[in-house]
Amino acid sequence: MANQKNLPAKKTAGFGVAxxxxxxxxxxxQVKDTIxxxxQLSHDTEGNLVAPAVLNESGSPxxxxxxxxxxxxxxxxxxxxxxxxxxTLDHVVEETLFVIDVPAAFAAAGKVRKEFYGAEVPQVASNLIGVSSLAFPQQLIEITIRAVIE
Structure with missing residues (x-):
């Protein structure tokens, strides 16, 4: 086991979903100045997916x-x-969007990202990566974030 005295202090948060x-x-x-x-995915406070995709017989959107x-x-x-x-989102320095459909995500991201960041060109490094599946079949997008605070 690692020496506990040498580990950085961590502050954590969650939603309490299953x-x-x-x-x-x-x-x-959070470790030091980085969060x-x-x-993250589209769930409400109860852990229910918001706007889940309709699936076909094989379980694909x-x-x-x-x-x-x-x-x-x-x-x-x-x-x-x-x-x-x-x-806040002003502290975000990098985001990665994992998506099931790149053209749909690209079309939505332009509008939604500008809305949330409050800028025509959000000052954040951004990656958009197409994947074959995510944690839940009805899920179309998952976003990871890195933010830096003082």
Whole structure:
């Protein structure tokens, strides 16, 4: 076991949703001046997915029309988590969007990101990565964040 005296102090936050305990992780952790957010998704305070995608018989999304609504709820959750550390989206330096459909995410991101960051060109490094699946089949997007506070 590592020497506990040499570990940095960590402050953590979460939503208390079931998958935090099932998977075994925290939603956010602050070490020194940096806040790291685990992959965030579009859930409400009860852990229900907001705007879940409709699935076909094989369990894959049949359309991506709920991408914008999922993205909006995901950013809302990000704002709530950052507030636990006294931070806002102004403190975000990097974000990574993992998406099931890149064209749908690209179309939604331009509008939603500008809305949440309050700028035509948000001052944040951003990555948009297409993936084949996420934690829940109805999920179209997951966003990780790194923020720096003083």
């Amino acid at each position: 998958w935090e305990g099932l998977y075994g992780y925290v939603q956010a952790v 790291y957010l685990s992959g 049949v359309d991506f029309s709920t991408m914008e609504d999922q993205m909006r709820q995901t950013y809302s959750n990000i704002v709530d988590l950052l507030a636990e550390f006294g931070a």
